[in-house]
Amino acid sequence: MKPLERLGEARTPNGTLIALYRHDGAYLIRADGVELMSTRRHLSEDQLAEVACAPLRDAPQARVLIGGLGLGFTLRAALRELRDDAEVVVAELVPEVIEWNADPRYGISVAAMGDPRVRVALDDVTNVLRASPAAFDAIMLDTDNGPDGMLMSENARLYAMHGIRTTVAALRPGGSIVYWSVGDDPKFASALRGAGLTVTMRRVRAHDTTGPMHTLYVATPPG
16 A cells, blocks of 8 residues: 655644645645545536636636635636636635645646736635725635535635625626535525525536535626
8 A cells, every 4th residue: 555645734824734645646635634635536626617717718808716726626727718818816825735736846736826827815815805896707715625514714704794795895797706615505505695696506526427526606696
C-alpha cells in the first residue's frame, strides 16, 4: 500500500487545521482530519462552474467570483467556459492553499493561476462581496462542505440571511449565485427563497460514475 504523504498544513483564522496530502499520485485536502476535496473526485466542483458560467459563454467582459480555491477545479472549469476577455476573481482565506495550487512541484493549478484572466484575492469571500456591489455576473461559493456540513466556523456568516443578502448585492442584473453543498439542506433552500431568490437544486455526483451525490443550489434574483 502506497503511503499517505503529508505535504503541508495551515490554520484558518478560527483555528481549523488544513492539510494537503498526496496519495498514489492524487492530492487531497483535509480539515481537522475530514476530507474536503480530492483530485480523484471533482465532478461536482467542475459542474459548479459549468452551471454558473455556461450562460456567460458568449458574454463580453464577463466578471465572476469564486469563493474558495480548493484544488482549483472550479477555477479551471470556469476558465474553459468563459471568453478571453473575462475576469475570474478567486477569494481564498488561507494563503497556503494559494501556494499549494501555484507550486510547480505539485502541478495542481499552475497554469490556471497564471492565466491573465485570473485575479486571486487573499481574503474572506464575505469581505470581497461587501466591497463589490453589483460587480459580478455569476458568483460560485464552495467555501466548506456547505451550509449544513460546515467544518470551519468562519464560513457560517456566508450562509446566514445577512450573508445571502450581501451576496445578492454583489450581483449584476441578470446574474446568478451557485452554492456547492455536500448534501441537501432544506433549511438553506428556504432561507434563499426567504431572501426573494428563485432556487433550483441539482444533484451531481462527486465522480463521473461513482461516489456520493452532492447538491448545487442555483439562486437568481427576480427580474
